[in-house]
Amino acid sequence: MRQETISEQTRSETKNPLVSIIIPAYNVAAFIRETLDSVFAQTFTDYEVIIVNDGSPDTTELERALAPYMERIVYIKQENSGAGAARNRALHEARGELVAFLDADDIWLPHYLEEQLEFLEKGNYDLVYADALLFGDSPTAGMTYMQTTPSRGSVNFKSMVHYECNFLTSAVVARKAPIFEVGLFDITLRNGQDFDLWLRLVRAGARANYQQKVLLRQRCHPDSLSTTDPVDKIHRQIRLFEKIEAKYDLTPEERAEVAYVFKKLNAELDYETGKAQFLEGDFANARRNLKKANLFQHNWRTRVILFLLSVAPRLTRRVYLRRMGTS
Numbered sequence: 001m002r003q004e005t006i007s008e009q010t011r012s013e014t015k016n017p018l019v020s021i022i023i024p025a026y027n028v029a030a031f032i033r034e035t036l037d038s039v040f041a042q043t044f045t046d047y048e049v050i051i052v053n054d055g056s057p058d059t060t061e062l063e064r065a066l067a068p069y070m071e072r073i074v075y076i077k078q079e080n081s082g083a084g085a086a087r088n089r090a091l092h093e094a095r096g097e098l099v100a101f102l103d104a105d106d107i108w109l110p111h112y113l114e115e116q117l118e119f120l121e122k123g124n125y126d127l128v129y130a131d132a133l134l135f136g137d138s139p140t141a142g143m144t145y146m147q148t149t150p151s152r153g154s155v156n157f158k159s160m161v162h163y164e165c166n167f168l169t170s171a172v173v174a175r176k177a178p179i180f181e182v183g184l185f186d187i188t189l190r191n192g193q194d195f196d197l198w199l200r201l202v203r204a205g206a207r208a209n210y211q212q213k214v215l216l217r218q219r220c221h222p223d224s225l226s227t228t229d230p231v232d233k234i235h236r237q238i239r240l241f242e243k244i245e246a247k248y249d250l251t252p253e254e255r256a257e258v259a260y261v262f263k264k265l266n267a268e269l270d271y272e273t274g275k276a277q278f279l280e281g282d283f284a285n286a287r288r289n290l291k292k293a294n295l296f297q298h299n300w301r302t303r304v305i306l307f308l309l310s311v312a313p314r315l316t317r318r319v320y321l322r323r324m325g326t327s
Contacts (some may be wrong), residue, residue, distance in 0.1 A: 055080025
């Protein structure tokens with residue numbers, strides 16, 4: 001199912017824009033006007049906007065919200081296939097040499113494209129990202145993305161797999177050709193499709209960097225993936241690295257880094273599992289998993305918890321729950 005508000009003939013008769021802005025849309029009717037207003041307020045204007053309705057259940061409301069913009073966008077509808085598939089569809093339609101990714105509930109500041117393109121061209125980069133101010137219903141609202149998820153040092157395989165350099169998709173501008181060379185977003189991944197693509201680009205030689213300027217606002221949702229159960233989050237990271245280990249042609253050095261990440265993730269999983277068991281009153285299993293975690297983490301807090309669990313587990317749990325306001 002495909003629908004465009006700008007005909008193929010009209011598009012073919014117009015000069016190709018420098019930038020194609022790619023926006024997947026799913027359950028975002030309440031936010032997309034504010035997002036598009038931020039796009040059309042950009043000081044840099046040589047762009048096209050491609051919106052892919054990914055089988056959204058709020059299509060009627062979405063198209064009502066899009067109605068004032070229909071003459072200025074390329075609008076495509078497809079059956080629900082996920083954000084990665086929606087972005088891939090837009091990439092195939094994109095005419096720009098560069099692509100800028102934007103989630104349909106985030107907001108660019110007016111100089112976003114101008115400053116990102118200047119940064120990309122001056123450094124001769126293939127892939128750049130910036131910082132964002134977090135807003136919405138979240139304890140992190142008012143902080144910046146890089147305060148909560150830092151980027152430090154050069155962008156390379158090692159810094160990415162150790163989460164020392166963390167891309168924000170709505171803050172990414174990239175050259176389109178290398179994305180096609182490495183194979184677009186992997187739609188077989190349920191989560192982490194963007195991380196996987198950026199990592200494949202960097203491994204293939206793409207020059208990547210970031211600037212610590214706040215150039216956009218990222219909307220936080222209480223039900224977003226970043227706020228889900230920590231055990232589930234770790235399981236998702238493990239599945240992503242299983243794909244990296246199995247599908248990438250890793251060098252011995254890269255394989256060693258991935259092996260270390262697996263140890264770290266499994267220790268985090270043991271810690272979070274032990275913490276949950278402690279809260280449930282399953283003290284024996286909590287001690288076992290926290291001990292396993294501490295073999296890798298060597299964390300003094302974990303050692304203190306283990307000591308308290310060995311001498312007064314029930315009292316420790318009561319004090320903790322009281323402090324958390326849950327009992």
